[in-house]
Amino acid sequence: MEVRYEKNIITPENVHLFAYTNIDEVKGEIKGIVVDFHGLNFNTYKTEASDLEKEMGSKGILSIMPYYGPWSWMNDQAIKYVDLVVETVCKRDNVDIGKVKVVYLGGSMGGLSAMVYTRYARVTPNACFVFCPVCDLKYHAHERPDLPRTVYIAFSNGECDIEENIERHSPFHLAEEMPDIPYVIMHGTADQSVNKQIHSDRLVEKLRSLGRNVEYIEVEGAGHCTFRGYPERDVFYSKLMDTIV
Numbered sequence: 001m002e003v004r005y006e007k008n009i010i011t012p013e014n015v016h017l018f019a020y021t022n023i024d025e026v027k028g029e030i031k032g033i034v035v036d037f038h039g040l041n042f043n044t045y046k047t048e049a050s051d052l053e054k055e056m057g058s059k060g061i062l063s064i065m066p067y068y069g070p071w072s073w074m075n076d077q078a079i080k081y082v083d084l085v086v087e088t089v090c091k092r093d094n095v096d097i098g099k100v101k102v103v104y105l106g107g108s109m110g111g112l113s114a115m116v117y118t119r120y121a122r123v124t125p126n127a128c129f130v131f132c133p134v135c136d137l138k139y140h141a142h143e144r145p146d147l148p149r150t151v152y153i154a155f156s157n158g159e160c161d162i163e164e165n166i167e168r169h170s171p172f173h174l175a176e177e178m179p180d181i182p183y184v185i186m187h188g189t190a191d192q193s194v195n196k197q198i199h200s201d202r203l204v205e206k207l208r209s210l211g212r213n214v215e216y217i218e219v220e221g222a223g224h225c226t227f228r229g230y231p232e233r234d235v236f237y238s239k240l241m242d243t244i245v
């Protein structure tokens with residue numbers, strides 16, 4: 001298919017080039033939508049559904065994974081991109097997003113993206129499920145040597161200075177503005193990439209102090225986004241499914 005770079009580049013006919021969906025796995029009427037936010041450095045063009053996406057499809061859940069950029073950190077461009085992708089997928093699949101339940105899901109940078117997107121998205125979700133999320137982006141920007149370049153690229157061209165721009169896309173700094181919806185946060189105690197104490201522990205405390213509904217699943221011994229074999233993983237995804245169906 002030829003892709004023409006015009007004003008309406010993302011259309012129902014070509015949206016599959018801009019996001020992966022499990023539409024071929026969905027059985028019957030679409031009951032809800034999960035917008036699945038990928039992590040840092042993700043640059044794969046997906047062609048097959050994961051086991052989780054197949055399970056979602058069997059329950060009538062449409063999963064959308066927008067390709068919003070491997071180093072975007074849910075900056076303003078990424079927010080606009082995801083808005084357009086979700087809107088276009090819904091148009092393609094004849095879904096009235098105002099009449100179905102919606103969950104935002106993600107891990108690591110995807111966890112940050114899911115939470116930041118709750119604040120800025122055109123559609124506020126019914127719930128947000130995240131694991132090993134980056135919560136304090138100002139801290140994380142220097143937490144590992146591979147990170148400063150990614151954050152600089154994401155936020156150096158904003159309308160405000162880079163420090164302010166980072167805070168506008170950091171869940172810990174956005175907590176007061178995040179919507180009053182249920183949040184389910186899962187983090188492993190042995191995470192060496194996103195420090196649990198600095199990130200999830202502090203955000204959970206802050207959100208609860210603001211009266212938000214937060215369930216915190218702490219997984220003893222689990223590393224960064226490595227929950228296979230841990231029963232807490234099944235609990236996490238079971239709760240996600242139950243939120244929709």
